[in-house]
Amino acid sequence: MIWKISMHEINMVFLGLSSIYCGVSAVLKLNNGVVDVVEWEMMSLNSSYIVFTLVLDWVSLLFLCFVCLISSSVLYYSGSYMIEDKTFNRFMYIVLAFVVSMSMMVLSPNLISILLGWDGLGLVSYALVIYYQNEKSANAGMLTVLSNRVGDVAILLSIGLMSSLGGWNFLVYSNYMNDEWLGLKFFLVLAAMTKSAQIPFSAWLPAAMAAPTPVSALVHSSTLVTAGVYLMIRFSPALMSSGVQSGLLIISCLTMFMAGLGANFEYDLKKIIALSTLSQLGMMLSILALGYPDLAFFHLLSHALFKALLFMCAGVVIHSVSGYQDIRCMGSLVEFMPLSVSFMTIANLALCGFPFLAGFYSKDMILEVAFMSWVNFIAFFLYILATGLTVMYTMRLIFFSLSGSFNLGSLNNISDEDSIMTNSMVVLGLGAIFGGGMLSWLMFPEPYMICMSDFMKSLVLVISFIGGAIGYIFNKVNISYSLKGLVNYEFVVMAGSMWFMPFLSSSKNSELSFVSGEVLQKVGDKGWHEYFGGQGAYYLISSMFSILNELQMNSVKVFMKVFVISMIFILFIYT
Structure with a gap:
């Protein structure tokens, strides 16, 4: 008997077993308080040692468990979604390369070895965004890779600044960084902002939706974009006594508000989910800036479950x-795809923080802790607006795609008959229902003490109810809503285009690059660089060689000239 096992099934089994192993190891290490560190000294540079390090603690292993779990579901899901693709095996290898890069980044506490995983994530992300090989994908891939290169340069500069500490292990040295290391902290925050697509680097995340939907479910929802948040969680002791915190708080709250506002004017299904990812990333970094890295890590894990499920349902x-x-x-998809629509509704409700789903435990705790903290009024107001806008665009999405009027053609074959796709969503669906409670019991055996007034306690519930009602009612009366959009056309365009950020990041940036490049070519390459560079060196060396050539010819005229000049010089000195 010959067993014929396809590639996506092998990858699913391998990554699923890896996820179980990492999860069990994380629970054991959390209970025992054990951390395993593996070091390999590659070379020494003066008094600094370049060391390849792997840290196996409960944080890295738990995150790696979720990465392998989501990757196994996504690869099995791709077995049906991408089966008609002629280069299916290449797609599988690229996704596996991404998992390896993410594992390298998660397990490494050393800035030099983390650069391998960090750059690998950027390279693989670019290869996946341009996978469909058309002009739109090429433009999106270029915007993605150039935006992320800013973060790569910031990591390189951080490596250079951190060399004066004698090592690059940030788990050790981040506890000793005071306010004198403000430049290093700034570059690390800049790297996290680019990878997590915060303002002003937000344009690349919706543009990256040009990639295949399984890639969006894995890369641009739960793993790649959270790499910056994970780096900040690891560096959180250094951020506690820093002026960087207030700037990061305002930027992340603005990103949260901007993404929620833009999602209410977007009609592309994948871009709506991408903007919701951007909003949740802003929430993670904002609570991290307030000094709660454990809550940021909690929301990172719970968000990964329901957001990957939401992307798979959208696919x-x-x-x-x-x-x-x-x-x-x-x-009216609920009548044709009841199972997929059920999973999609569960993921949407978890995103809104519906009680006892995965998003409720982390999101509600983050909002209550933020309302208790010494946060300024602007950040508090942005938190409230972003919470209402999240429920608003979720209800809008449910109305348009799931429960509204039937707008499809009569020849569309819509059903839940694809067993591979539906089976791959079951694991993440169970995670979206039970994952938040299990993580809460695991990570917080002692509960947070929440002390606030009745008004502040009920504020989240009231804002969510108002946002959901507005989102559903405005889209129910769709005609008047569209006419109001035409009346306020400038505001709709500004809000729907992420405050013109894609326009400023692509066309205006390229125009500025062309103008500045032309000036640099005239002044630099064809000007002073040429005079003091290649041509200047050529003329100098040519004149020196002509003098040496005349001297080597043993000409009487040359020696007479030298003799006369020497005599005049001697007479001038003595007189």
């Missing part, structure tokens, strides 16, 4: 409606 919907991504071309 099933797009696959069933013949590739349409505009939510206005969908509608």
Whole structure:
């Protein structure tokens, strides 16, 4: 008997077993308080040692457990979604390379060895964004890779600044960084902002939705974009006594508000989910800036479960409606795809913080701790607005695609018959339902003490209810809502285009690059660089060689000239 096992099934089994092993190891290390460190000294540079380090503590192993769990589900899901692709095996290898890069980044506490995983994430992300090889994908991939290169340069500068400490292990040295290391902290925060797509680097995350949907479920929802948050969690002791915290708080709250506002004016299904990811990343970094890295890590894990599930449900919907991504071309899908719509509703409700789903435990705790903290009024107001906008665009998405009027063609074959896709969503669906409670019991055996008034305690519930009602009612009366959008056209365009950030990041940036490049070419390459560079050196060396050539010819005229000049010089000195 010959067993024929496809590649996606092998990868699913391997990554699933790896996830179970990492999860059990994380629980054991958390209970025992054990940390395993593996070091390999590669070379020494003066008094500094370049060491390849792996740290196996409960934080890294638990995050790696979730990375392997989501990767196994996504790769099994890709076995049906990408099966018609001629280069399916290449896609699998690229995704596996991403998992390896993410593992390298998660397990490494050393800035030099973390650079391998950090750059690997950027390279693999670029290869996946341009996977469909058209002009739109090429533009999105270029915007993605150039935005992330800013963070790569910041990591390199951080390595250079950290060399004066005698090592690059940030788990050790981050406890000793005072306010004198403000430059190093700034570069690390800049690297985290680029990888997590905070303002002003937010344009690349919605543009990266040009990648295949399984890639979006894995890379641009739960793993790659959280690499910056994970780096900040590891460096959190250094950020506690720093002026960087207030700046990071305002930027992350603005990103949270901007993404929530933009999602309410977006019609692309994948971009709506990408903007919701951007909003949740802002929430993670904001609570991290307030000094609660454990809550940021808690929300990072719970968000990974329901956001990957939401992307996979969106992929099933797009696959069933013949590739349409505009939510206005969908509608009434609950009658044709009950199982997928159920999972999608669970993921949406977890995103809104519906009680006892995965997002409720982390998101509600983050908001209550933020309301208790010494936070300024602007950040507090942005928290409230972002919470209401999250429920608002979720209800809008549910109305347009799941429960609204049927807007599809009569020849669309819409059903839940694809067993591979639906089975791969079951694991993440169970995680979106039970994952938050299990993580809460595991990470917080002693509960947080929340002390606030009745008004502040009920504020989140009231804002969520108001946002959901506005989102559903405004889209229910769709005609008047669209006309109001035409009346306030400038505001709609500004809010729907992420405050013109894609425009400023691509076309205006390229125009500025062309103008500055032309000036640099005239002044630099064809000007002073040429005069003092290649041509200047050429003329100098040519004149020196002509003098040496005349001297080597043993000419009487040359020696007479030298003799006369020497005599005049001697007479001038003595007189």
